Amino acid sequence: MHHLVARGLACGIDGRTIVSGVDLDIPRGSMVALVGRNGSGKSTLIRSLIGLRPMTAGTVHIDGADLSTLSPRQRATRLAHVGQEDAPPEDLLVGEMVAMGRIPHRPPWAVTDTSDEPVVLDALAAVGMAHAVDRPCQHLSGGERRRVMLARGIAQGSDLLVLDEPTNHLDIHHQIQLMDTIRGLGATVLAAVHDLSLAAAHFDRVAVLHEGRLFAVGEPTSVLDPTTLHRVFDVDAAHLTDPVTGRAHLVLGAGAPVLADQRKAVS
Numbered sequence: 001m002h003h004l005v006a007r008g009l010a011c012g013i014d015g016r017t018i019v020s021g022v023d024l025d026i027p028r029g030s031m032v033a034l035v036g037r038n039g040s041g042k043s044t045l046i047r048s049l050i051g052l053r054p055m056t057a058g059t060v061h062i063d064g065a066d067l068s069t070l071s072p073r074q075r076a077t078r079l080a081h082v083g084q085e086d087a088p089p090e091d092l093l094v095g096e097m098v099a100m101g102r103i104p105h106r107p108p109w110a111v112t113d114t115s116d117e118p119v120v121l122d123a124l125a126a127v128g129m130a131h132a133v134d135r136p137c138q139h140l141s142g143g144e145r146r147r148v149m150l151a152r153g154i155a156q157g158s159d160l161l162v163l164d165e166p167t168n169h170l171d172i173h174h175q176i177q178l179m180d181t182i183r184g185l186g187a188t189v190l191a192a193v194h195d196l197s198l199a200a201a202h203f204d205r206v207a208v209l210h211e212g213r214l215f216a217v218g219e220p221t222s223v224l225d226p227t228t229l230h231r232v233f234d235v236d237a238a239h240l241t242d243p244v245t246g247r248a249h250l251v252l253g254a255g256a257p258v259l260a261d262q263r264k265a266v267s
């Protein structure tokens with residue numbers, strides 16, 4: 001069963017087409033990385049897929065429901081979005097910020113509800129920020145802010161998470177921890193990511209956007225192959241097999257062609 005299905009999606013900005021002809025199926029419970037060069041249209045596509053930017057053509061269905069028929073509140077209970085530039089307002093406390101993720105579940109105009117506190121604390125614990133619940137958002141570092149914004153998305157409690165560069169600003173420890181946390185949620189995840197090694201190691205499927213069109217979609221090892229990486233990103237690449245896990249690891253840049261040749265020589 002596919003959680004999100006897009007057909008023939010096109011969208012643009014100020015009359016200029018940015019993304020077109022996108023057919024995308026995201027299986028329920030899977031983690032899909034959206035990769036592509038700067039300006040290829042990842043953020044624009046993501047915003048159209050979740051109804052934040054109007055489509056100029058095509059359809060999107062979430063859980064079988066036509067996105068265009070859903071109200072903002074209905075959308076917010078079906079999916080949580082954490083944008084690339086999302087940042088908490090400085091004068092809010094961390095706990096108050098994360099509690100905003102519960103707004104779609106409250107009656108109109110009901111701003112606070114103490115019954116949400118356990119959900120808020122659990123979401124903060126999931127990103128390793130429970131200790132900061134009473135801190136002002138303006139005291140957070142860039143990476144801490146990203147984690148708090150993700151906690152707001154988790155607190156929203158929907159089973160579809162749409163994330164734009166979730167690991168931006170995070171150190172390597174917190175990048176890996178965040179990926180494990182996201183995996184542990186069991187949700188369907190669509191995330192724009194720049195780190196191709198991260199995409200290969202932590203995601204079930206990779207969608208490559210190139211010049212506003214989906215260039216390839218599939219399992220990381222088949223999609224992130226040297227030919228595609230050369231064509232789309234203009235970089236040399238090779239796959240090495242991790243001797244412990246057996247998973248393929250990407251080697252990018254200088255040295256990659258040499259490694260690829262060595263592997264061919266011994267196989």
Ligand SMILES: Nc1ncnc2c1ncn2[C@@H]1O[C@H](COP(=O)(O)OP(=O)(O)OP(=O)(O)O)[C@@H](O)[C@H]1O
Binds near residue numbers: 013036039040041044
């Ligand atoms: N508000 C805007 N007004 C005009 N053009 C825009 C706007 N936002 C994005 N664009 C243009 O749309 C194109 C796609 O931008 P988008 O942000 O979707 O790319 P991206 O793949 O997410 O890039 P990055 O990897 O750099 O975040 C770019 O050419 C960009 O300049």
